[in-house]
Amino acid sequence: MAYDDSNIFAKILRGEIPCKKVYEDDFALAFHDIRPLAPVHVLVIPKGPYVSLEDMSMKAPPAFVGGFFKAVAETARVLNVVESGYRILANIGTDAHQEVMHFHVHLFAGRPLGGMLKRVD
Numbered sequence: 001m002a003y004d005d006s007n008i009f010a011k012i013l014r015g016e017i018p019c020k021k022v023y024e025d026d027f028a029l030a031f032h033d034i035r036p037l038a039p040v041h042v043l044v045i046p047k048g049p050y051v052s053l054e055d056m057s058m059k060a061p062p063a064f065v066g067g068f069f070k071a072v073a074e075t076a077r078v079l080n081v082v083e084s085g086y087r088i089l090a091n092i093g094t095d096a097h098q099e100v101m102h103f104h105v106h107l108f109a110g111r112p113l114g115g116m117l118k119r120v121d
């Protein structure tokens with residue numbers, strides 16, 4: 001899928017739409033999710049035109065990919081959730097119900113988060 005720079009996170013990166021910023025560096029921007037599913041629910045997005053992890057891993061240099069994931073870890077430090085624990089999750093593609101077509105990692109924390117997925121079998 002080609003990257004469409006009219007998506008909402010591209011607008012946030014360009015400063016056209018506000019966000020509640022948590023952390024920013026050369027690789028990533030982290031901000032609070034508008035519909036939080038946990039006491040802490042933050043999104044970390046790469047500063048590049050990548051639809052998904054698949055897209056970013058194929059197109060971005062390894063140093064960028066590494067810088068992005070270091071930014072995810074730094075976001076957890078800034079939020080002071082490393083000791084209590086946190087969960088990261090990324091929805092990629094149709095089966096995962098990805099809604100925004102700019103790669104993003106969800107960071108959840110602030111309460112016991114339960115099991116990973118509801119069992120359906």
Ligand code: AMP
Pocket residue numbers: 008017019032033034035036043090091097098099100101
């Ligand atoms: P996903 O299903 O992984 O694509 O999740 C997209 C997430 O983006 C959802 O959790 C939304 O609540 C969140 N979201 C959508 N628009 C905004 C926005 N303007 N600011 C912050 N979070 C947003």
